[in-house]
Amino acid sequence: MPRTLLNLAAAFTISIFGLAASSAAFGADLTVEIRNAGDKGTVMVALFKPSDRWLGRASMGTAAPARNGAVTVTFKDLEEGEYAISLFVDENGNGRMDTNPIGIPIEPYAFSNDATGNFGPPLFEKAKFNVAKENKSIVINVK
Amino acid sequence: MNRRSFFTAVGATAASAATASMAQTASSAATRAVLGGPAGAKPPLFQGSARMTPLRGYHGQDVACERAAIEGKVPQELRGVFYRNGPGLFERGAGTNKQRYSHWFDGDGLVHAWRFTDQGVSHQARFVQTKKFIAEQSANAFLAPAFGSALPAHMPVRNSDDVNTANTNVYKLGDRLLAMWEGGSATDLDPQSLHTRGIVTWSPELKHMPFSAHPKIDPDGTFWNFGTMMGKMVLYHLSPTGELLKHAVFDAPTGGMVHDFAITHKSLVFLLPPIGIDYAAMRKGAAFGQALTWNGNDSTKVLIVDRNDFSKRRILEMPAFMVFHFGNAWEADNVIRVDFVQSKNLDIMSDWMPRMMRGETVVPDRSNPAFVKIDLNRGKCDVAMRDENCEFPRVDPRVVGLRNRNVYYPVDNGDRPEGFGFTGVMRIDTESGKVDRYNFSEQVALEEHVVVPRPSSGREGDGWLVGVGFDVAAQQSFATVFDAMNLAAGPQAIIRLPYWTPVCFHGHFHTA
Numbered sequence: 007m008p009r010t011l012l013n014l015a016a017a018f019t020i021s022i023f024g025l026a027a028s029s030a031a032f033g034a035d036l037t038v039e040i041r042n043a044g045d046k047g048t049v050m051v052a053l054f055k056p057s058d059r060w061l062g063r064a065s066m067g068t069a070a071p072a073r074n075g076a077v078t079v080t081f082k083d084l085e086e087g088e089y090a091i092s093l094f095v096d097e098n099g100n101g102r103m104d105t106n107p108i109g110i111p112i113e114p115y116a117f118s119n120d121a122t123g124n125f126g127p128p129l130f131e132k133a134k135f136n137v138a139k140e141n142k143s144i145v146i147n148v149k
Numbered sequence: 150m151n152r153r154s155f156f157t158a159v160g161a162t163a164a165s166a167a168t169a170s171m172a173q174t175a176s177s178a179a180t181r182a183v184l185g186g187p188a189g190a191k192p193p194l195f196q197g198s199a200r201m202t203p204l205r206g207y208h209g210q211d212v213a214c215e216r217a218a219i220e221g222k223v224p225q226e227l228r229g230v231f232y233r234n235g236p237g238l239f240e241r242g243a244g245t246n247k248q249r250y251s252h253w254f255d256g257d258g259l260v261h262a263w264r265f266t267d268q269g270v271s272h273q274a275r276f277v278q279t280k281k282f283i284a285e286q287s288a289n290a291f292l293a294p295a296f297g298s299a300l301p302a303h304m305p306v307r308n309s310d311d312v313n314t315a316n317t318n319v320y321k322l323g324d325r326l327l328a329m330w331e332g333g334s335a336t337d338l339d340p341q342s343l344h345t346r347g348i349v350t351w352s353p354e355l356k357h358m359p360f361s362a363h364p365k366i367d368p369d370g371t372f373w374n375f376g377t378m379m380g381k382m383v384l385y386h387l388s389p390t391g392e393l394l395k396h397a398v399f400d401a402p403t404g405g406m407v408h409d410f411a412i413t414h415k416s417l418v419f420l421l422p423p424i425g426i427d428y429a430a431m432r433k434g435a436a437f438g439q440a441l442t443w444n445g446n447d448s449t450k451v452l453i454v455d456r457n458d459f460s461k462r463r464i465l466e467m468p469a470f471m472v473f474h475f476g477n478a479w480e481a482d483n484v485i486r487v488d489f490v491q492s493k494n495l496d497i498m499s500d501w502m503p504r505m506m507r508g509e510t511v512v513p514d515r516s517n518p519a520f521v522k523i524d525l526n527r528g529k530c531d532v533a534m535r536d537e538n539c540e541f542p543r544v545d546p547r548v549v550g551l552r553n554r555n556v557y558y559p560v561d562n563g564d565r566p567e568g569f570g571f572t573g574v575m576r577i578d579t580e581s582g583k584v585d586r587y588n589f590s591e592q593v594a595l596e597e598h599v600v601v602p603r604p605s606s607g608r609e610g611d612g613w614l615v616g617v618g619f620d621v622a623a624q625q626s627f628a629t630v631f632d633a634m635n636l637a638a639g640p641q642a643i644i645r646l647p648y649w650t651p652v653c654f655h656g657h658f659h660t661a
């Protein structure tokens with residue numbers, strides 16, 4: 007059963023602030039171009055590996071100011087393997103993905119592959135992509 | 150109720166999250182099987198008679214008529230716009246891919262404006278350009294889960310506004326014409342052009358919250374509404390120009406579905422029928438509306454909320470009954486009186502409506518005028534019922550929340566012809582118990598009728614009763630105008646369109 011949106015919101019918070027930074031040198035760089043993120047607040051990006059709990063604690067995270075057009079963030083020195091990204095736009099700068107009182111997200115969010123769920127986040131399987139030895143670029147569209 | 154219910158609250162199943170990318174062909178076949186009956190049998194999706202033409206729905210087209218034909222005389226003082234809203238589109242696709250919703254509540258909102266001017270009466274109807282409607286119109290297929298039809302999601306559903314049909318009621322608040330649904334936000338339309346402006350967010354933290362389709366409006370324009378979802382209830386208090394004055398969110402006393410409520414000058418009054426949600430059925434693919442259960446051994450709960458302080462709430466209990474619509478409530482000497490239309494259980498919605506939507510001729514269960522006295526000192530509720538078979542109660546807007554004498558309803562003369570559409574209108578004088586009533590022939594199918602006050606008059610009932618109906622023989626829709634204190638005299642005017650329109654649920658007349 008997919009996680010609820012409330013879990014999703016909580017997961018984002020954990021993902022961004024509970025970063026376990028680690029990296030072996032000389033891996034590939036992953037460039038993520040984020041489109042349609044608006045121009046309010048900060049885009050909070052979390053990168054998950056299959057060994058992470060999906061939408062729990064992410065392996066890596068980064069943030070960049072939201073801009074109209076495209077926002078680009080880079081994850082450096084990634085080891086080969088599968089990854090998936092979840093992101094949200096922290097429009098009001100409180101560090102959390104806000105929800106309304108019944109737990110529905112009210113800040114924009116997106117996943118790699120532009121994966122979507124149905125009243126909830128997509129599975130890791132739908133959002134995953136592969137990073138090999140060479141550098142890689144992906145695009146994520148918010149909304 | 151757990152968080153899981155959000156997945157299912159507007160007809161999406163949790164399971165479909167994992168299967169949203171399922172091949173279109175496979176799921177279309179599944180859908181056809183659901184909508185079209187057993188494979189091989191292939192009955193037509195709709196087999197309705199001439200009387201049921203308005204249930205065929207439109208195909209997404211807008212209509213307009215600059216000057217409707219008037220029989221009789223429209224009173225000179227009756228000026229303004231009669232806005233109405235209802236589900237207007239039920240079918241998409243072509244040939245073997247054709248799909249039809251199985252529930253009346255699923256259709257896309259079609260907003261009507263009947264304009265009463267010195268030049269005559271015009272009519273215009275436009276589909277609300279919801280996110281869902283725009284996507285489905287361009288795909289010529291249903292993409293979103295629906296309230297009462299088990300359809301898989303073929304578009305992302307992030308919140309209930311992604312499946313919002315804006316199809317239940319319409320009211321002009323300030324410069325916004327609000328097209329209201331039950332499970333999500335109101336949609337703002339331009340009151341002149343009926344052009345869709347977008348969903349309304351009353352305050353940032355209330356984005357995508359449910360905003361029900363039965364607001365109650367004080368005579369001074371103060372606007373009260375509620376929403377229920379996922380076991381929570383939200384209350385709204387808005388100014389006559391549409392500013393949020395206060396709101397509250399709290400745990401709902403009961404689960405499944407709350408459609409309407411009433412106000413007094415001191416209280417918000419809810420009668421909450423014992424409706425549950427069968428999550429197992431939803432996991433097997435049932436739509437939200439199909440998974441609602443009637444828990445007749447439980448009570449119908451009476452929730453009374455202080456208008457000035459939403460944290461002051463009281464709950465009483467009554468034996469189980471079903472209610473969709475309220476007429477009015479008023480309060481004196483610590484006794485609240487509420488009138489509504491009562492039915493036995495959910496059969497009208499769960500059984501009759503899907504059969505009606507296929508065009509079957511089935512007479513629905515009766516629904517009757519009911520009057521409750523809530524004695525706040527004793528904590529006791531007494532209910533009295535009448536025999537008339539009716540729905541869609543309305544009162545004069547000058548007495549909403551205040552002591553009223555009259556309640557107006559469309560009514561059956563006897564058995565509802567072919568089970569569809571009322572044939573008369575009636576006014577019940579709640580003090581004398583007398584009925585003032587007019588019966589059309591069985592060749593009409595009537596909708597809700599509303600009271601329009603005569604300008605500059607403060608007297609209850611001084612004005613007109615205005616409503617809409619369908620002329621079966623002519624296959625045309627029409628509006629009616631009655632003297633609100635003398636329905637028995639028959640309509641003062643019948644205003645005919647050169648076409649039929651889909652049936653509406655509710656509307657409001659905004660006087661010029």
Ligand SMILES: [Fe+2]
Pocket residue numbers: 317362363408409473474654655
């Ligand atoms: Fe209603």
